[in-house]
Amino acid sequence: YAIGMYNFSDVPAEMSLQFWDIGLSTAAGRGLEMHDCWSHEDIGRFSERYVTTLQPHDCAVYTAKVVKL
Numbered sequence: 001y002a003i004g005m006y007n008f009s010d011v012p013a014e015m016s017l018q019f020w021d022i023g024l025s026t027a028a029g030r031g032l033e034m035h036d037c038w039s040h041e042d043i044g045r046f047s048e049r050y051v052t053t054l055q056p057h058d059c060a061v062y063t064a065k066v067v068k069l
Contacts, residue, residue: 007054
């Protein structure tokens with residue numbers, strides 16, 4: 001997956017990706033392993049959702065792959 005999060009507001013905002021929104025059920029025993037495209041860092045494995053705070057007018061871009069948990 002390629003994932004983009006955008007904060008169009010003038011204040012910091014908490015952004016979240018709920019995995020069931022992209023068809024990934026927690027009952028499947030799968031999650032996402034995510035990589036930050038800007039910092040070139042692996043940020044971890046997540047089972048139900050990913051949450052981050054973005055500064056005003058900031059964005060974040062990730063790649064993610066489905067992994068067995």
